[in-house]
Amino acid sequence: MANKIEYNRFSSRFTDLASSRLGGQALSCSDDFFAEMENLLSPKPAVFIEDKYTHRGKWMDGWESRRRRDSGYDWCVIKLGMPGVIRGLDVDTSFFLGNAPKSVSVEACRLQQDPDENTQWMEILPRTEVEPGSHNLLDVSDDATWTHIRLNIFPDGGVARLKVYGEVTPDWDWYLPGEPIDLAAIVNGGRPLLCSDMFFSPMENLLMPGRGKDMGDGWETKRRRGGRDCDWLVLKLGDLGRIAKVEVDTAHFKGNYPASFSLEAVRLEADVEVSETNVDQLNWMPVIDRIPLSADRQHRFMNEIQNSAEVVSHVRLKIFPDGGVSRLRVWCLRG
Known part of the structure; x- marks a missing residue:
């Protein structure tokens, strides 16, 4: 098959359940001082514009929190565009080099409404180190159907894009x-x-x-x-x-x-x-x-x-x- 479209080991087999084209949404986050959480789900590849700045600092095409001065971590809650079984993640840190997270973890839930402070989250990806400026392809071993995920980044930093690859679970009812x-x-x-x-x-x-x-x-x-x-x-x-x-x-x-x-x-x-x-x-x-x-x-x-x-x-x-x-x-x- 001759083409210029590139696939990874997840995208060639599964659907990006979090895609904004399917209705995926970034609902809330702990902090997005430098770059808005909505960028995480953009269907377009991340770009870097060298001389572009905002009144808050360097413009980055992704989600970026400010530097933490405590022992905590940052997080972003995402509503999947379609409920489904998650098989893998692409935590894309493209162009985040000196400001990428050291590690990430992912939790999930299945709800009719949006999560709140009482939501019980289930860990589907334990804390895992990620590389800066890279497509970090991470396997998920879980057969449950989920509607929302929470991406945790340790301790802070930026992620360009997040792809949540899996199998859609249609609501036949x-x-x-x-x-x-x-x-x-x-x-x-x-x-x-x-x-x-x-x-x-x-x-x-x-x-x-x-x-x-x-x-x-x-x-x-x-x-x-x-x-x-x-x-x-x-x-x-x-x-x-x-x-x-x-x-x-x-x-x-x-x-x-x-x-x-x-x-x-x-x-x-x-x-x-x-x-x-x-x-x-x-x-x-x-x-x-x-x-x-x-x-x-x-x-x-x-x-x-x-x-x-x-x-x-x-x-x-x-x-x-x-x-x-x-x-x-x-x-x-x-x-």
Whole structure:
């Protein structure tokens, strides 16, 4: 897979549950004198501007507390965008060199409301040393579902970004019996697994909430010059389901939308992993035969759906010959 999008061992397998794009919020902190806590959850990589200062000191792209003069520590409470099982953390201290924390710990809770002084927190990451100016990838061994976390930094300092990687736990009780659910959506546990190319923008964008805000908020491949006849993307649905409706949205893609697309599906056992070596050998069945697309438009399909009685776990979107798609919606009947 040739692309310029970089993944780490967590981001290639899990969803950032704290992402502000999913509704993650920094709720409160002990101190953010130098840099605001909201920066922790920015979806953009941290930057450094050498000569930029504020009336409080050096401007930093992250969360930074002032120097403590006691034996305490600083903390920040974060509401996850989606409840889920946490598998790993990226405590990113990029550009925090002489002002990074020495160590961190993380606690979690599961609540309907926001935490308060009476909240009982459970430690999911014991106090662990972190490196300055680094992506500190930390494993979490815990199978519970959480809604909030508290990042503790010892004794003080700055963190550029915090990613909370895990598996979304959808609230299926929110849906009515027999109601079609977009099982491709990130918020319902959908997850892109692999694709032929994502040179211009990452495949996760395809499953994000809402319509794309611009051409960078979609999945876009580079212009192909020979070789395969199409680009493709495989995603795992949030649950088993029977496909009832599909939407392919080319919002903002005007001179670079695909000429056409097709959709396939397959049911795989839970222990089967999709890889570049086996993707073409899977028993893909047609869902939508190749159909032309238009620029900057929501394309909706229902009567075109084939094999609608089949229960599936994965779908493969093919775009011909290349280009960009903003969103893919796959409404299914669960089970």
